[in-house]
């Protein structure tokens with residue numbers, strides 16, 4: 001049964017993001033929505049949810065359809081509320097009064113511990129904030145669920161839990177999911193829409209199989225186009241020959257024939273379908289400005305605590321040395337971010353017990369990219385912090401994937417991945433020799449994730465990373481610290497941790 005259709009839907013924001021999209025969503029569909037950063041996935045989701053006006057085309061929704069939309073970012077007004085209260089506000093007023101048990105059930109299904117439910121969202125990890133948004137969408141009993149990058153900020157066990165939660169939904173519950181996590185898409189979808197500016201393509205397959213089908217279809221398109229253009233060239237050659245003969249012999253018949261051949265060539269050229277060229281969403285580059293110090297950061301058996309003073313673990317004696325790419329492992333809420341913040345504050349000059357070598361030039365990025373000021377423009381962000389001219393600022397921004405038309409609009413208007421790319425650019429311009437990155441792959445498309453890996457490795461950057469992306473942390477790390485029990489342990493490999501997480 002069809003619950004939503006789009007007819008020739010298109011959105012142009014500066015450039016066309018997508019056009020002529022005719023999509024049918026039926027009850028049992030689990031659709032993966034895939035495209036590079038900034039290509040309009042979140043915009044399409046907002047159109048489906050009815051919060052963004054499409055430029056062309058229309059959307060028809062089944063009568064009374066309720067849509068649960070989990071957007072890519074936490075709404076700022078949620079942060080001051082407790083997790084429980086935020087989910088409760090999603091219910092209509094009279095239901096909120098008499099049926100708050102609905103919230104209990106939803107939070108129980110999503111395995112949110114009681115003490116977490118009653119903390120303010122701003123004090124909770126990104127993973128719990130995402131979980132709260134999912135619960136808020138779910139308690140409204142939607143007939144269609146739209147999930148925009150639901151795995152961002154989730155650790156591996158929460159990703160597994162979300163997969164299980166989605167699998168346990170009624171089969172006739174349609175879900176649309178955007179994600180850059182291939183394994184997650186494979187586990188949760190049965191159709192894949194590759195969103196493109198001209199001709200988007202839909203396959204009744206999960207991501208990996210759909211990707212193979214897409215590559216085949218693109219190759220077939222390319223062959224067809226080459227064939228058509230080749231035929232057109234032959235027709236033109238024939239036409240030229242006939243024309244000569246026709247002119248010399250004064251034959252009207254041959255001249256007519258010549259015109260017919262040219263017309264056929266015109267038609268073939270006009271209809272030869274342009275082949276889709278996948279454009280990169282911009283370059284990610286990092287540098288490493290070098291330092292003489294060997295030990296960059298020293299932890300003298302620190303005690304790491306929650307903001308309200310609960311002891312989480314002790315670090316033991318630990319050093320971060322030049323060329324170390326340390327990955328910090330641990331479940332959501334075990335205190336990875338607490339340690340990262342202690343180090344970040346020390347790098348900013350505060351006394352937090354962490355010792356930093358004087359020659360360290362840090363580059364720090366937190367989970368929510370809060371170093372970016374959303375009200376500034378990308379151009380202001382670059383020129384106010386660095387002494388580079390207007391032209392060069394525009395050049396580096398464009399290279400990093402912030403197109404000219406976006407350089408003077410607020411950073412908040414950028415897509416999630418574009419913000420992450422801008423953040424990386426600002427880090428590089430500071431010419432750091434030590435990177436402190438909390439979940440740097442959130443929001444980045446697959447190509448962007450791979451570029452970030454290559455840059456960190458090829459520049460032998462020294463860094464401390466927090467990441468839940470299995471392939472990223474395996475590829476990048478050369479040392480691993482695992483928060484286990486009340487201790488921070490150095491381990492040889494991340495595999496025992498990963499195995500424990502995915503079984504949970």
Ligand SMILES: Nc1ncnc2c1ncn2[C@@H]1O[C@H](COP(=O)(O)OP(=O)(O)OP(=O)(O)O)[C@@H](O)[C@H]1O
Pocket residue numbers: 013014015017035036037038039040041042043044072405406409413414415416417418443445
């Ligand atoms: N006023 C504007 N003028 C021109 N372009 C705009 C404007 N506002 C937004 N955009 C562009 O529209 C696009 C919006 O993309 P959207 O957020 O839907 O992308 P996305 O596919 O979800 O990306 P991501 O993977 O990074 O989340 C971005 O490329 C953004 O730069």
Ligand SMILES: [Mg+2]
Pocket residue numbers: 041042043072148415416417
């Ligand atoms: Mg998006």
